[in-house]
Each structure stands twice: as structure tokens, then as C-alpha cells.
Amino acid sequence: MMKNSIFNISPDRSKYPEKDAEGNLMVDLDSQKYVKLWQGPQHPGVTGNMSLELTISGDEIIQAKTHVGYLHRGFEKLMERRKYIQCFPTCIRMCVAEPDYNEYNLAAGIEELSGIEVPEMAQWLRTLVLEMARLQSLLRVVPGQGGTFALGLGVQWGVYLRDLILDLFEELTGGRVYHMYILPGGVRGLLPDGFKKRMEETLKKIDEFVVNIDNLMFSNAVFKQRAKDVGIIQPEWIDQFGIVGPNARSAGFMRDVRKDYPYLVYDQLDFEPMTMNYSDIYNRARLRWHDLIMTVDLIRQIMAKIPETGDIKAPTPNVLHWKIPRNETYIRSESSRGEYGFYMVSDGTDKPRRINLRGPSYVHAISLLEHMLINANIADTAAIMVSLQTCPPEIER
């Protein structure tokens, strides 16, 4: 962007707009220098139902505020008045894009608080479900980055393949979007006959898609022009803001729960999450594309190593009177957006005292996004938001 200095007429923003003594911007909307532009909640570029309140001067954003709460259903309150087993249908709806991490975290939390060991077969199946959830989410997100630049073709292919994965989910769990497959103590069922074969067929199609999307997006001159050097995450922000997952990895920080705190059977699988040294939109999209390849590879490994059959559920107490003594824990797993954690407190009754979800978007979509949008072009707003992979429902729950 800086190469063509003739056309680079962006004004010096260090003095204008003026700042008051505390460093806050003094924006006088009546001065007619600024326009307030709302993006969302009804806006095709915004990820889900949230809104951005942008103060713009020309095409440049000088102030951004994220507004959330349009999807607030009070899950944490609702779960406080449900029994542990009843929390499952409730908690999976907290993030619709990849619900399985919710059920895994809740089940793992209950197991840890009441000391239940999960059989090995169930652990393999859980790993499989979590990786499939990551795959279907990435199939939407990777081409979605092109979609924010009006490259809708990749989205069409990606969402179609996502439907094929959802079909496999349906076969395995009975549900298309919401599965409720993972229960405390284990999972609900074994693999159906011929599942491995059908999975391999789908994965082959995804292999093709991976090559196509590379040609369509990452070798595309216009995409490079739009995505490079835009929406940069500085490495020192990672700790300041609490950035996790792919966004942190693209800035050179190895943050992957699967490697740092191995859970389930991830220590038996061979994978190496990618890190990059420069975090702009292009690199983040590229990193997610590598994640997609890695996920496909992981599913292939799981399919090769998974035992044919085995015990899938540890004995659990009567779910109606399942009381858990007063205790607390924090459970985390790696969703496609990064560390996804449940802070759970039990109080000796049959209902949880408190379950608090810590989703990556809580940080990415509010404090980080507001910071990154300053001095950005309004044309890049949606792209920056998608490249952070924000998911509003996990912010407001």
C-alpha cells in the first residue's frame, strides 16, 4: 500500500481527530467531519448477529465499538436451574458453528469433578467428532475469507462439502447440526458399518477442494492485493489482549491446546500446528488453510488407528440424583478458533452452581477488533472480522 506514494493521500491522523487529556478521541458528530456508520446487526458482512458502530472520516474508521447481546439467551442462568444431564442440550447451542466442543467440555468437566475414567474407545470417538467439527467449521471459514472480498465461488464449494461432513455426522450421531453425541462417561454409539469408507470418499473430495482453493484464493493477484498488509496483529498484542488459537499462531506464538495440554488421544496422533511470523489477513487465511489440511490428515490417522470395537461408556450414577461435591475446575479444548474453555463450579447439589464459557471471540471480537479497526478502511471491516473468526453467540451466551 505504501509503494505508490503518488496516490497515497491518507491524512496524518496523529493530530486529527483531536484527543483530550486522557487520550480519548474528541469526535463531534455535529461538525460534519465524521459520519456514524452502523454495520449490523442486519448486514451481510458481519459474522452472525452482532453490530459494529463505526465513526468514519472519509473511508477511514477512526473509532469502532462492538455491540453484542443480540443473541443473549442466558445459558449460564438456565444451566444453573437444570440437572447436569439436562445441561447437554442447552450448552451445545452456545456456539452453533461448532457445537461439539461445548458437549466435550461439559462432559469432561463433569467427569473430572466426579472422578470418572472414560474408556479408550470413547476417547477415540470423541476425538473423531471434535476433529470433524473442526473440519466442517474450517470448510466454511477458509473460503469465507474470500467471500468477504466477493469471491463467492469458494464459499459455494466449501459449504457444499460441509454438507457432506454434516451427512456423516448425521450417520454417526443422528443429528445434523446439534449432535449430543458425547455424554458424561463416554459417547452414545459406535461407528456405523462402512463409515470409514464413506469418510474416505468425502476426504478425497476435500483434498481436491484444498488444491482448488489454493488456486482460487492464494494464487489470486487481487486477493493478495486485498489481504496482504491489512489487519495486522502485532506480536506484543498476544499477551496484552489474550489472543489464542490460529490468530496467535499466525503471529509466531505456539498456542494450541492439543499440543500444550494434550487431552483425549491427541498425544497418540502425529501433527504439528503451523506458526507464522507475520499476522495479516492473508497469512491468517493461509494458516487456516493449513489447519484444514492438517485436520483432514488427523481424521485419516484417527480412522487408521481407531479400535474396531470396545467399551464406549463408563458406568455413571443415576443421572437424576447425580450430585457432585463442591469443587471447581477449568476445562479447555482447542476449537477451530482457539482455546475454548469451561469454568465449572459445583456445589454438592444435582445442578451446577456456575458454568462460565470462555470463548476465543470474547477477546477477538471486542477488545481486539475495536483496536484493529482503528485507521482501517471500511471496505476491510468485514475481512478483518472474518479473519479473526469471530462467533457472536459465544460472547454473549
Added chain:
Amino acid sequence: MTNETNNIVEDKLELEDKFLAPENRKRQVTTPDGTIIEVDPLRDYFSDARPQIYRPNSIPVIENFLNWARAESLWVLGFGTGCGSIELPPLTTPRFDAYRFGVQMRATPRQSNVFIISGYLSVKTLKRVVRSYEQMPNPKYVIALGSCTINGGMYYDSYNTINRLDQYMPVDVYIAGCMPRPEALLAGFNKLKELIKAGKAEKANEYVENFDWYKANQKKIIKDWNMPDYNW
């Protein structure tokens, strides 16, 4: 608008001033040429006329023909209000391809005819939904997706989600399930087409006829009502 109603609006504004964003408050503004004017955004930006009823064409043949065109060209407002919106991308992609049935996505309420309420509505969203719905031109249709719009569904005991959509706006087609599959949504579109072709989808006029009842219900739960009664 009579003086009397204006006074009521005024009283209410003072009560709810704490909910108003600063740019929506009454204030003095200096124009570029130096004169000072008073600005009251809530009053200035919107018309406060009541909605009108638009009767169907009195000649049945013409009305049938127009209804056929309306039914075959459903423009959906792209407003994902709840988790059901995750099933909207599959609808527009190869697997389900709703374009075959003349269903297209539009980004602005002014150009849309169908509002898909995709799932539960929190109070905060309901306020935006009412605004978007009222901005849509007559005739307009509402498809309510998911159990949570019918009776609250999963969230029957939540403090922030409504239980019944039909208390706040008229609904043409309900689609049950949590969450309904895309095929169910396609079936819903076909049902809506039948209704339109039969001339039974005149809910926009019904909304106007029972305007006061709907408004009372909406105002009961939207506590910071800082918009005009009818959003043109």
C-alpha cells in the same frame, strides 16, 4: 399526528432519556454557515404517520397474476437473527439451492419480501426485527423458523428471549424443529407460495389492522423504546 400524541411522546422521552445514545438526544447544533439550530433526532429523522392498509387489486385476474409473480420471486432479507441462520448458507449453495424456486437473498429490508426469523429472538434483537419488518414494503411475509419462535422451545424459561413470535408480528408460516433442516425450510417456502397464490398471505394488512395491539405487546417488553412507533 395530533398535538395530544406529541405530548405523550415527549413525556416518554424524558423518562427514557437514560437509555438514549448521545447522538439521539436533543441538542443545539451549529451549522456550517454559523446559525444555531436545535436538533431532535428522534423527531426529525422519522415520520410519525401511522401505517396504511393496502387493499389487493379489485380485479381477481390481475391480482392472481400479481400474486403469482410475488410467489415466484421471494426476496429474503439477509438477517440471521438466531442460530437457524447457520442453515441459510446451505440453502444458497449446491446441496439445496433455493435459487431454483426463485428465492434470493437481499441485504436491505426495503427490497425484501420475506423475513425469515431464524430462531429465538432476544429482546434486543426483537427491537431491530420490528424496525426491519416495518421497513419492508407491503406485501411482506414472515417465516418463523424453529420451535423457539412458536412457544419458546429450549428457552421457555429464559429471561431474555420471547416465547411467542405471533404476539409481536403476524407470522405466515411456522417451521417446527430445533433446528429445522434445510429441506423443512424449502417446504416452508413452498407452503408460503401456496398461500400467496391463494391470496391468503395478507398478514401485512393484518398487522396494520391490529397495530395498537401489536405495539402494546412490543412496548411491554422493549423497555427502552426510543424509536418512532412506525418505522417507515
Added chain:
Amino acid sequence: MEQLINKLQKSFKLSDVKHQRENLTFVTVKKDSALDLVTHCRDYEGFSHFVLLSCVDWIEDGKFQLTYLLNNPSGKFDLGIRTFISRDNASMTSAHLLWRQIATYQRELKEMYGIDFPGSPRVDESFILEGWDEIPPMRREFDTKKYSEDTYFPREGRGSNDPATYMKSKLYPDDEK
């Protein structure tokens, strides 16, 4: 982890130390030294990643429990710092200068529990709810079912089985309790 706790024990009064897992420990400190401990851990013990700030309502004790969960990315372990504050006129020192995202957590807690964090940016703006005039909804005494029934016109004829009796008849028909 044990060493770290012993080290911290010397300068801060830790009570109720619980090693939940080998990489997760919860400690309790007094309200006025909680943020000192958090700052110390960030600056000297390598806890550079702030995971979450959460609140638990212990209505029977008349207290809110605030949990600051810190993570040490290089040592790969977590430390949960609990502190108890009174439920009446609940207020806590703001920590928004330590990490940028804490302001958001504090805004949420202000809205959901009514805990005040004086000085935190935008803490008084509504975050999730809009025009809420009841008691903060996440407090235990707030009855969400009653509020929902009073406010949102429940549809008549909605059959809802009591899940406990229904599950009992389906899953454990012989259960006596």
C-alpha cells in the same frame, strides 16, 4: 506447581490451596491483596496470559466469589485466584490496566451481577442487555422462569413434562427415591 505456591505463600496469605490437576491450582486470597497477587504473577512468575474473570454467587454465605484465572504459556499451567467480596454493595478494584480484555469482563460482571468496578472503561454502558430494569439477572435470587412467564406470554397448551419424572419413568422405572 508446589514450589510456586510455596514461594507465593511467603509474600501473600494464601488459603484454601487446591491442586485440582497437575497443571491447575486454585488459591484463595483476601480481597485487598488479590490484585497484588495477580500483578505479581503476571510480572514475575510468567503468567502472561489472562484466561478469564468469572463470578460465582454464593448467596447462602452472602458472598460473591471472583475468580481470576491466569495461564503460564511457557510452564503450561494455570493458577486460579479466588477472592470473596460481600454481596451488598459489591465492588472490586478494577484491573483493566493489567490486560486489555479485562474491561470487557468487568463490564459483563457489572451488568450480570451488579458488581461495580470503579474506573473501568465503559463499565456503566450496557453490554448485553438493553433497557434492563430488574435486578441483575445472574444473581441467584432472580427467578428467570417466573420472569419469563410474567413477561413473554407463554403459549397456552404448551405441554411440558417435568424432566425428572419423565426421565425416571423412561430410564429408571424401578428407582424408588
Added chain:
Amino acid sequence: MDFDLTKLLFTLLGLLIVLNWGILMSGIIRKIGARVAKRYGIPVYQGWIDLIKNYAIRSQITHGIMFYLGPVFRLSGGVGLFLFMPMIFGSEHWSNYSFQGDLILLMYFQFFGMLGMALGAGEGGHPNSAIGISRGLSQFTTIEVPMTLAVIAIAIQYHTLSIADIVAAQQGSILNWTVFTNPFATVAAMLSVLGAFGHSPFNLVKAPNEIPIGPPTEYHGTFLGVLRTNAAILHVIEAVLFMNLFFGGASNWFELFLKSFLIYFWSVFVGMVFPRFRIEQSVRWFLKIPTLLGIIAIILA
């Protein structure tokens, strides 16, 4: 000019043909686009239904007098372009009201609709409209640069400003087409046509996910119907203009359909695989390669 009823009727008939061809053409193009994405796609007749539906919308909201006039200006821009465009070479009836020097007038009319739309959409009051309009005008200004250079090059080459004469000079053999006699001007113009049709990478005027819908955000019902009618006419006319200038014109309707379709398809084909530029990138792009080619064309001519 004497009043000639036959000519008027033929002109109106031509307008009707062009309108329907425009709607059908965009239907076919959308179908092809859907097939690339492995979809079945909309029916090809969807354009007509949408048009009827838009005219059948019952309630219209207006924002003032210019809001009404915006679509009218836009439509008169499109129809004006049509009126002065010779459609079929060598045909007395289908050459409309073209005359010597009509090329200058056509260049002007291309801008006319845009300006009228700017006034109308500006009155709509939606910030997206205003941003879209400012983007559209700045982009269109830069599109005009290579386009004008190419047109000047052709004018120098053929020593005329009449489209009919330019077409006449290209008859005889396929090698007489401007595309072979003056390739630089053709390439410059064909690159600028990408912007004129407003498909990606140059669709930042309407740009969903940035400023959805753009200028017509507030337009609905009949207003939108008028705008869509105009879009159908305009697309064909722009394609016919380029056909006349560079591809030897058409001697019958079928040839016109085929050539205009291919020219239009070229812009869609590019748009299918390229994402959208930002406005300053787009401006910069048009001022670089196409302008350079245009200058070369003039120097060679």
C-alpha cells in the same frame, strides 16, 4: 428532422427487443454462474418475474423529489444511449437516431444516468448510498480515461466520429475489425468495460459485505423496477457500443445477440474468479495499464 412514424415505431420495437434480450442475457449469465458453482441456478425467466414483482409492490416510501427523479434520470440515460446507437449495420430501420458525431454524445450519456442516480440516492439519506455513490463516481471517472483514449484513437484511425461510419469501415473481412487493426485501443477499452459493467473486481459500488446494495439501498418497489429495467437496457447497449467500435458491428439481430452476449460474458468471466478491489486500488489499476495502452494506441494512430 421530419417526423417519421415508422422510424419511431421501429425504435420502440428495438427498445423492447433490447430490454427483453437484456433480461434474458442476465438470466443466462446467472445460470452459467450457478453452474460454475455446481448449482442448478435460477430459472432463466426469473428476471421477468422479478420485474413484475417489483412493479407489483404496493407501498412506496419516498424521501423527496430527487428520490423520484433518480431512477428516471438513470432510465433516461439508458434509453438515451439506445436512441443514438445504430443497432444493425446497413439497416435503415434499426439504426435509430444515430447521426454524425454521435460517439461524443454517447460518451456523455454514459455519465448522465450515473449523475442522476447520485442525486436521487443521495436524497435517500442512507450512508451506504452516499458512500456507494462517491465510490461509483470516482471509479467511473477513471474508467472514462482509458475508454476515451481508446475512442480518440479510433476516431483518429477512421477519421470520423460517427459510429455508423466506424462500423462501415470494419466491414468486408474479419481482419478489418478494430480488434485486429488497432489492438491496443481494443485491449484498453475491453479492460475498461470490466469497470463499466460493474462485476467484480470492480463491483465496489454495490459491494455486499462492505456497503450492501450501495446507491439503490433505499430504492424499492417501482423505483427498483425502473432501475432494473434500465440495467437490462444499459448492459446490452454498452455491449453493442463495444461491438460496433471494435468487433465489426452486427448485420442482423442474431449476430448482435451473440456478440453482445460474448462481450458481456467476458466481464462476468473475469468477475467469477477475481475478488473485489478497494476503491483506491481500482482507481490506481485503471490509471495504470489500460491508460498506458490507450496512450500507446493514440501514439500509434
